Amino acid sequence: MLTAVPISWFLTLSAVLFALGVAGFVFRRNIITVFMSIELMLNAVNLSFVTFSYHQKQVNGHLYAFFVMVVAAAEAAVGLAIILTIFKNRSTLNIDDVDSMKN
Amino acid sequence: MPVNFGATATDLIRFLPEIILTVMGTALMVLDPVLHKRASHAFGHLSIFALLAGIGGAVYAQSNPGTAFGGMLVVDGFATYFRVLVMVVGILTILPSYGFLARQQAETSEYHALLLFSIAGQCMMAAANDLIIVFIGLEISSISSYVLAGYLRDDKRSNEAALKYFLLGSFATAFFLYGVAITYGTVGTVNLTAIRAALSGADAPPVVFITLAAALMFVGLGFKVSAAPFQVWAPDVYQGAPTPVAAFLSAGPKAAAFAVFLRIFLTAFGPIGADWLPLVWMAALLSMTVGNFAALMQTNVKRMLAYSSIAHAGYVLVALTAQSDTGTAAAMFYLAAYAFMNIGAFAVVSHVSGRGERYQNIDDLAGLGRKQPMMAAMLTIFLLSLIGVPLTGGFFGKFYIFKAALESHLVWLAVLGLLNSAVAAYYYLRILVMVYMHEPGEAAGQTEPLTPGFRLALILPALGTLFLGIFPTWVLDCAGKSATLVK
Numbered sequence: 001m002l003t004a005v006p007i008s009w010f011l012t013l014s015a016v017l018f019a020l021g022v023a024g025f026v027f028r029r030n031i032i033t034v035f036m037s038i039e040l041m042l043n044a045v046n047l048s049f050v051t052f053s054y055h056q057k058q059v060n061g062h063l064y065a066f067f068v069m070v071v072a073a074a075e076a077a078v079g080l081a082i083i084l085t086i087f088k089n090r091s092t093l094n095i096d097d098v099d100s101m102k103n
Numbered sequence: 104m105p106v107n108f109g110a111t112a113t114d115l116i117r118f119l120p121e122i123i124l125t126v127m128g129t130a131l132m133v134l135d136p137v138l139h140k141r142a143s144h145a146f147g148h149l150s151i152f153a154l155l156a157g158i159g160g161a162v163y164a165q166s167n168p169g170t171a172f173g174g175m176l177v178v179d180g181f182a183t184y185f186r187v188l189v190m191v192v193g194i195l196t197i198l199p200s201y202g203f204l205a206r207q208q209a210e211t212s213e214y215h216a217l218l219l220f221s222i223a224g225q226c227m228m229a230a231a232n233d234l235i236i237v238f239i240g241l242e243i244s245s246i247s248s249y250v251l252a253g254y255l256r257d258d259k260r261s262n263e264a265a266l267k268y269f270l271l272g273s274f275a276t277a278f279f280l281y282g283v284a285i286t287y288g289t290v291g292t293v294n295l296t297a298i299r300a301a302l303s304g305a306d307a308p309p310v311v312f313i314t315l316a317a318a319l320m321f322v323g324l325g326f327k328v329s330a331a332p333f334q335v336w337a338p339d340v341y342q343g344a345p346t347p348v349a350a351f352l353s354a355g356p357k358a359a360a361f362a363v364f365l366r367i368f369l370t371a372f373g374p375i376g377a378d379w380l381p382l383v384w385m386a387a388l389l390s391m392t393v394g395n396f397a398a399l400m401q402t403n404v405k406r407m408l409a410y411s412s413i414a415h416a417g418y419v420l421v422a423l424t425a426q427s428d429t430g431t432a433a434a435m436f437y438l439a440a441y442a443f444m445n446i447g448a449f450a451v452v453s454h455v456s457g458r459g460e461r462y463q464n465i466d467d468l469a470g471l472g473r474k475q476p477m478m479a480a481m482l483t484i485f486l487l488s489l490i491g492v493p494l495t496g497g498f499f500g501k502f503y504i505f506k507a508a509l510e511s512h513l514v515w516l517a518v519l520g521l522l523n524s525a526v527a528a529y530y531y532l533r534i535l536v537m538v539y540m541h542e543p544g545e546a547a548g549q550t551e552p553l554t555p556g557f558r559l560a561l562i563l564p565a566l567g568t569l570f571l572g573i574f575p576t577w578v579l580d581c582a583g584k585s586a587t588l589v590k
Contacts, residue, residue, distance in 0.1 A: 011288075018281060025274055034270060041277035045284050052288035061287060064235050068280065071242045075273055078246050082253055082265045089259050098263050101339050101406075 010051040017044035031083050031093045035076075042072045110172065117171035117178040119160035120186055120226045127153035128219035135212035143211045147201050147556070150215040154190045154197075154222070161186040161226070170232060174294055177232035180585030184435055185229035185362040189355045192442050193222045196351040198560035199450045202551075203347050207255060214254060218351070221247035225359035234283040234293035234371075237363050241279070241327070244356055245272050252344040252352065264343025271326060271336040279323025285316040286371075298371040307374075314378045320367060321382050327360035330420055331389040334413045338397075341409035342463075346456060349405060350449030353412045354442035361419055361438055365431055368423065369589045376426050384424045384516060390417030391523040398530050403463050404452050407530060408445065411489060414527060415441055421520055422504045425511040431586035433503035436579050440496030440571045444488040447564030451482045454557065455546055462546035465534060470543025479538050481561045486531045488568045491524055496571030503579065 017040060024037030046065045053061020087093055115122065131146055138145050165183040170176065196218065204211050224243030231237040249272065253265025287293050289312040290301045302313065322333065329337040341349040372379060394414030401407035415437075422434035455471065455478070456462045472479040488495035491502075501524060508517040571578060 018277075021277070025270075031266070031270075035273075038270070038273045038277060041274075042280065045277065045280045048281070048284040048288065052284065055288070056291050058291070060293075064283075064287070064293070067235060067239060071239065074246055075242070078249055079269050079273070082249065082262070082269050085253065085256055086262050086266050089257065089262050098266060100263060101260060101342050 007051060007055050011048060014044045014047040014051065017041075017047065029095050031086065031095050031098075034095060035079055035083065039072060039076070042068060113167070113169070114171040114176075116167070117164045117169070117176060117230075119164050120157040120190070121223045123153055123157045123160050124219045124223035124226065127156075128216045128223065131212050131216040131219070138212075143205070144201060146211045146215045147197050150197050150219055151194055153219060154193045157222075157226070158187050158190050161190070174296065175233040175236050176227075176230050178230055179588045180581070181362070181366070181435075181588050182230040184582060184585050185358060185438075186226045188358050188439055188442060189222055189225040189229065192351065192355040192358065192446065193218060195442075195446045195560060195564060196347055196355070198556045198563070199350075199453055200347045201556040202554045203345065203453060206551075207345070209255065214251070217247045217251050217254075221251065221351075222355065225355055228359040229362045231363065231366070232295050234286060234295070234367070237367070238276075238280060238283060241360070241363070242276065244359060245276065245327075248272075248348075248352060248356055251348045252340055254345055254348060260343035261345060262343075264340045267336050268340045268344075275323045275326030275333065277323075278319050278326075282316045282319030282321075282323065285312055285319065289313055289316065295366065295371040299373060302372070302374040310375055310378060313372070313375055317368070317372050317375070317379045318382060321379065321386075324360055324364045324367075325386060328357055328364065328416045328419075329390075329409075329413050330386045330416045331393040331413060332386070334390065334393065334416075337413055338406050338409040341412070342403055342406045346405065346449055346453035346460065349409075350446045350453075353408070353445050353449070357412070357416070358438045358442060361434065365423060365434060366589055369426070369431065373426075380424065380426070383420055384513070387417050387420035387424055388516065388519060390414060390420060391520060392417075395523050395526045395530075399526070401530075402465055404465055404468070404534070405449075405463055407465070407534075408448060408452070411527065411530070412445065414523065415445075415489075417523070418501065418504055418520060421508050421513070421516055424513060424516060425507040427507060427511055428583070428586040429503070429510055430507035431589055432579060432582040433500070433507045435582035435586065436503055436571070436575070437500035439578060440488065440500040440568065443564040443567035443571065444485045444495070444497055447481065447485040447561060447568065448489065450557070450560050450564070451478060451485070454478060454551065454553075457546065457551060465537055467544060467546035468534060468537050469541035469546075470538075472539040474543050478561075481565050482538060483535060484565050484568055486535055488572065490528045490531045494569070494572045496568045496575070498572055499575040499579075500571075503575075 021037045021041030025034055028034055046068050049061040049065045161183050164178045168178050221244050224240045227240030231240055249265055249269040252268045253261050255261040289308045290298050325333040391414050394410050398407050398410035419434050419437055422430040488497035491497045505517040
């Protein structure tokens, strides 16, 4: 079934998702949304890994996707904890308000 | 690839430093409820012990160099050099942390456990021979560092440092990973040696995609080493993070990231060197200029050191631009010298800033030379080395880097780098003028008792800096022999 869809479509989808993640990171102001954009980027890369893996008839790419998922989960745990302390200390999740250090 | 998933004894020995550090890190967390309060120093002692054992393990592994785990890991002189370097950085971070953690009344077990995990990740990066292992090592190192940057939970600035480090760090990692995926797609492997073989072969894959992958990885690693134009996070993170952590971040993760940088770009992407060269020299030039000129305008010492660390990243990139064994050896030497002098400078700042890190301005160093002459003398050694004055490690670091640049006919890059060093001298000397030629302020007058650990934390980097400045050949020979392996 998968053969009906060309590889390039998956790769394009992956690139588009990655670009959306970058755009979300740059333009959104809510910290949680920014963090979700990063997750979107990582998952876009996972799609690439799996596609390449299928294309090359190798199992390696699938494994890499699992590694990435584990790392992303660890990152989410730490990231959400950091975001929580930010909210506790400042009662805001707007990224422009978290800017107290300059000269 | 052989389908054998069992680890042999040789594999495990070549992975010894990481095993020791991870086991000890985990043990510290388990011991926390047992030893709690009764012996908060014990965690520091245990960590130093683990790091010394790790250095021993790394050196022992070097007696039988080679690859491990199906070529994913490689133990060679280059890996051992950086493994030992990051573990020494770890020890130099723990020494001033005793007093610091006591002053801030912070938990000690988690701090040391996170530090050990971070260093384990950096050791893994140093020995990685596979892009996925690089990625995992990078993340182990980074995720622990994010927490360390925000270790003072109730301090607003520490929080902010953690958030910025985390968001921009993960953002960068995603770019690096996309580069890995594209490499995997075009070459069909993520093993560095295999990539090199594929790229130098007759039916090399389209260079467009490989250059794109190299560029994406360059963005990711550029963030990690705080090279311009990816440096925006560094000043805020260094300023907000607890001072010993800032010292650690500027030396350990940076050295490991540069180790990976050199290995990926010279081993895997060596055959397409001409294609990625413009990226690197532009970043080198931009980092030196942006770092030095922004540092001129700072009033906060930690922030100034952050900008200076961006400039120093630029110098190391000049060494990478040279694309030669001399360049690699120069970069290795420079990173060692930089680790000593920067950790030392941060240790002095940590002492002067006092409880709650109140005194962080350059003005607060006024009169330090009169009130605390020893402290001022140490600071002088570190700052002179950062300038690159002869008889210090910084001098030979810069000397070898610009020599390598000249040998590779990058005359103008060397000239611009030297001009930059002259600019840098101004803001370092401004601190020394403040220390020796101004009336003491309230910050210099406060005399925190010096713990033995803290004394060592000043003396060891100072000795290291002078040693590298007076007997550079010993370390340089070591680096030179290893540099040829990165191909």
